[in-house]
């Protein structure tokens with residue numbers, strides 16, 4: 001099978017389609033006919049590479065999606081889940097047990113931060129959160145019981161970058177595993193395995209699905225590791241439903257086209273916003289002004305569609321009002337959570353995640369009152385710039 005991304009996206013995993021249909025069918029079934037020796041069949045169902053048995057154990061479309069993403073992420077295997085958080089929690093629980101320690105970042109997707117702070121601690125697993133821009137801080141945080149370094153780059157929402165090569169080397173040196181949330185970059189822009197990272201997780205709800213019409217998650221890693229994750233997933237039960245899996249498979253076919261358009265739109269928008277007098281700060285790894293641009297350019301092929309801006313104001317209160325007015329003045333950008341779809345979205349993180357984060361947590365992940373997070377879509381870039389221009393013109 002070809003090894004170029006665009007061909008992988010369209011053709012990989014076709015052998016999981018047991019019919020003559022060019023497009024994989026939706027295997028809308030919860031269970032499968034046993035073979036002639038049920039006792040052997042049930043025994044086989046306790047192994048990850050079993051014939052299809054029951055939906056929690058596997059579904060052909062889920063296998064096809066996993067084959068595509070594993071190939072893109074250069075891992076031996078992968079497993080799909082009903083959401084990104086299901087993938088992340090199952091992936092972590094397959095590595096750590098009570099008494100173990102994780103080194104993670106101060107800034108993560110809020111659901112991941114909550115999982116670390118409020119759930120893992122209840123099971124005797126401790127987490128040290130460090131500044132991801134300070135590579136030495138990861139090394140300093142490693143303890144005798146550390147089993148995992150968990151990173152997210154670019155991180156949500158502040159678009160800081162973690163040095164993948166340094167973390168890959170550090171984990172090898174200490175013989176512990178490294179795991180990265182590659183959601184913001186997508187495998188089109190970044191392949192963490194190239195830098196020695198062991199495990200890659202995604203919220204496939206975002207770029208991989210790409211149409212804001214499903215939730216899904218995926219864990220990519222070695223065959224032995226995915227077998228461990230699979231065992232837990234059968235017990236925890238967050239399986240991706242057949243229709244959503246089929247939508248994800250369809251979305252994946254255009255991933256490269258979409259992400260390339262999004263990369264190009266986002267860079268143009270970031271440049272426009274960077275020069276606008278009513279915008280105090282633009283954080284986009286593709287801009288030379290991003291403090292970690294050089295690192296981003298070393299480990300990313302494109303800079304993706306996530307931009308963080310700070311709207312200007314005489315004080316924080318005014319910046320807050322201006323940020324909210326800007327959202328209300330926009331006609332094309334939709335005010336909604338999530339990201340990575342074909343449509344451009346904008347959110348005010350301080351309001352959206354106000355309930356989840358204390359003030360100290362917001363500050364630690366760099367969330368300010370004037371901050372807006374934009375997920376750039378595939379619309380015509382001139383229309384997007386014009387929309388932002390007219391909305392900014394209306395601010396005091």
Ligand SMILES: Cc1ncc(COP(=O)(O)O)c(C=O)c1O
Pocket residue numbers: 083084085086109111152156181183184202203204205215216217338
């Ligand atoms: C970087 C990142 N990881 C994980 C998730 C969780 O994904 P899901 O909402 O599919 O559970 C999100 C959701 O926004 C995210 O932005």
